[in-house]
Amino acid sequence: xxLLLAIILITASACSSGAPIAPTPTARAVNTIxxxxxxxxxxxxxxxxxxxxxLAAEDQVGVTTIYDPQYVRxxxxxxxxxxxxxxxxxxxxxxxxxxxxxxxxxxxxxxxKNFSVYPKDWGLTAPDPNIDHRRVQNxxxxxxxMGKRVRAIDAxxxxxxxxxxxxxxxxxxxxxxxxxxxxVPGTNRHYIVHxxxxxxxxxxxxxSYTIIGHYxx
Numbered sequence: 151x152x153l154l155l156a157i158i159l160i161t162a163s164a165c166s167s168g169a170p171i172a173p174t175p176t177a178r179a180v181n182t183i184x185x186x187x188x189x190x191x192x193x194x195x196x197x198x199x200x201x202x203x204x205l206a207a208e209d210q211v212g213v214t215t216i217y218d219p220q221y222v223r224x225x226x227x228x229x230x231x232x233x234x235x236x237x238x239x240x241x242x243x244x245x246x247x248x249x250x251x252x253x254x255x256x257x258x259x260x261x262x263k264n265f266s267v268y269p270k271d272w273g274l275t276a277p278d279p280n281i282d283h284r285r286v287q288n289x290x291x292x293x294x295x296m297g298k299r300v301r302a303i304d305a306x307x308x309x310x311x312x313x314x315x316x317x318x319x320x321x322x323x324x325x326x327x328x329x330x331x332x333x334v335p336g337t338n339r340h341y342i343v344h345x346x347x348x349x350x351x352x353x354x355x356x357x358s359y360t361i362i363g364h365y366x367x
Contacts, residue, residue, distance in 0.1 A: 199249065199367060200312025200329075206248035207241055207312075207328040207343035208352060214240070215349035226279045227255045238326050238345050239284045242314060245328055245343075251367070257283040257292050267291065286324040290316050293365040300364040306339040309356060309364065315342065316363030325359060 196202040210233075218235040228247070231240065243253045261268050261277040269287040282288050293299065293314065302308035309315065313329040327344030334341060334354045341352045 200310050202249050203245050203312030204331045206245040210350040211352050217345055217347045224280045227252050229254055236345055239289055241345050241350055243283055254283045257288055260292055286326045290363045298365040300366050303361045303364050309340055314365040317359035318362045319359055
């Protein structure tokens, strides 16, 4: 786990508050969308919206195998990087697209109308639909503004499948993930689907970092 955190610190990912994904001379340009895979049979059989989100997140495990924080020019709407690549926020964006919610559009539209209430850590003077939805602080600000915050964070059973969790890592780093459908054996704690440096994985990390946000769509 320490090694994975070191990878994130080196790459200055979207899973942070102080170090942006920013355009660089070597940034790749991707102008076509690679859609999220169609829902699996498990996802179709989900009985709640939260379960659908959780299963859509779990479907990314084994598909997104590379942590890649490069700034990329995206299509709009439904812009995405290649499915084998991504950062922590892409787990959330892709899962929500599977339920018909395009956070790229939702965040961009809200930032255009309410830019002043969003974080200014990246020095932007206007919304950027290529990157805004791929930053943890912007996603959590959007969820908060939409009234999706869940105040309960103390008990493991407060976290339901499909919930979004944000954490503070070391220093200025932040991270985000989705609560999985199944629990860690012998506990009331669900696994988390996230990408913290080695691709999208389902792991027992709910209490591994300091929780700073809990949201339910």
